Amino acid sequence: MMIPESHPSGSLPELARRQAEPARWREALHTTLLAWYREHGRALPWRETRDPYRIWLSEVMLQQTQVERVIPYYHRFLQRFPDLAALAAAHEDEVLKAWEGLGFYRRARLFHQAARELVGEGGQVPADPERFRRLPGVGAYTAGAVLSIAFGVPLPAVDGNAFRVLSRWSGQRGSRDDPTSWRQVEALAGWLVPTQAPGEWNQAIMDLGSLLCLPGARARCSACPVASLCQAGVQGLAAQIPAPGRRSPVQERVLLLGLLRHGGRVLVRQRPAEGLLAGFWELPGVELPAGQPVGPDCLARELQGWVGLPVRVLGRRLRYTHRFSHRLWRVELWEVRLRQADPGGPALPVGGGFAWVKAGRLAALPVAAAHRPAMELAAQEAADEDQEDEEPLQGEEARPQAPPVAGEADPQGEEAGAGAGHGDEEP
Numbered sequence: 001m002m003i004p005e006s007h008p009s010g011s012l013p014e015l016a017r018r019q020a021e022p023a024r025w026r027e028a029l030h031t032t033l034l035a036w037y038r039e040h041g042r043a044l045p046w047r048e049t050r051d052p053y054r055i056w057l058s059e060v061m062l063q064q065t066q067v068e069r070v071i072p073y074y075h076r077f078l079q080r081f082p083d084l085a086a087l088a089a090a091h092e093d094e095v096l097k098a099w100e101g102l103g104f105y106r107r108a109r110l111f112h113q114a115a116r117e118l119v120g121e122g123g124q125v126p127a128d129p130e131r132f133r134r135l136p137g138v139g140a141y142t143a144g145a146v147l148s149i150a151f152g153v154p155l156p157a158v159d160g161n162a163f164r165v166l167s168r169w170s171g172q173r174g175s176r177d178d179p180t181s182w183r184q185v186e187a188l189a190g191w192l193v194p195t196q197a198p199g200e201w202n203q204a205i206m207d208l209g210s211l212l213c214l215p216g217a218r219a220r221c222s223a224c225p226v227a228s229l230c231q232a233g234v235q236g237l238a239a240q241i242p243a244p245g246r247r248s249p250v251q252e253r254v255l256l257l258g259l260l261r262h263g264g265r266v267l268v269r270q271r272p273a274e275g276l277l278a279g280f281w282e283l284p285g286v287e288l289p290a291g292q293p294v295g296p297d298c299l300a301r302e303l304q305g306w307v308g309l310p311v312r313v314l315g316r317r318l319r320y321t322h323r324f325s326h327r328l329w330r331v332e333l334w335e336v337r338l339r340q341a342d343p344g345g346p347a348l349p350v351g352g353g354f355a356w357v358k359a360g361r362l363a364a365l366p367v368a369a370a371h372r373p374a375m376e377l378a379a380q381e382a383a384d385e386d387q388e389d390e391e392p393l394q395g396e397e398a399r400p401q402a403p404p405v406a407g408e409a410d411p412q413g414e415e416a417g418a419g420a421g422h423g424d425e426e427p
């Protein structure tokens, strides 16, 4: 990765050329914004350290997620995994358990993979942009934010917030979905980033975007320290700049889950290692397109196939909806029973990540928010049954290995946290 001490071509970036005196404009922005940031910047836990691991963790957690939501997760995660070595040594289930409820779980898995990669090379976070960018989950934004803040590397950090701020400063009207607009803003950001205090500069832009330069008509230009240096502020165009991005249509699906208990155990399944909610545990079920008549028969057929014994569906126990970034699940939990007793108990389903798990162990499994109401009901009721005598099962609890850990889109629709935060959000 190039370090943009000056613009790559040696010439001014397109958006800086719109200023009457670009060099003075840049200097005035530096002076004014940094002074404002030093007085009004947010006091955040990851700003009290220069530990690159902690700064990196904060940037990963802040992707697509608001600061207030991240703070308790940040503290809990660091208690459990205080450094790269501790994170690298953990089982993926433990990492997902610590991330449970924060959403966008792919970022947690990639962060874990990156820690393992680095521990194999000596256990240090690299200050070299080229090396850092090659780590799993690290894009231009994360590299710029982490390396500028932790090591003072003069790199820009352009996410959705910074794109909005820089577009307004320069009068760039295109939306963030437009690759040309994004490239132009990145070029401007690279030209603007100072060689002194680049981390403070990037954080000052983040704070301006979060506190004053808010999206749409919520921009607070009258309170803004750089209003006289901002095209949108001077012209009263903040509400129009930048143009709004595309909104992906929300896909609606029905998810039928089966609560099948036997001998104090519950049938659960781990999702595959890739894809939506990868690696999380859930009650088994079927996902169907919304808008079509759905009944529990298809759920019964699937469960029968999985356990190798006839089942009957008793009734619906729970209904709720769960919203992902671009997907809406209408979840129904159905009570299911085995039709006949099998002297050896039901067979452990072969493949597919299935397991019969004792009620007391359900709470230790990492469970995504979309499945938590159903799993919690299963755990509660099975715990009551656990008081009764247990029957032996074939293939008892062969798979779940998650140790008990305290605490709680990908673009295709991982569970959303609470709104936009930072992130590698190139179009």
Ligand code: SF4
Binding pocket: 165, 168, 169, 212, 213, 214, 219, 220, 221, 222, 224, 225, 226, 227, 228, 230, 231, 232, 233, 234, 238
């Ligand atoms: S003047 Fe308004 S649009 Fe410009 S940076 Fe400040 S808040 Fe944003």
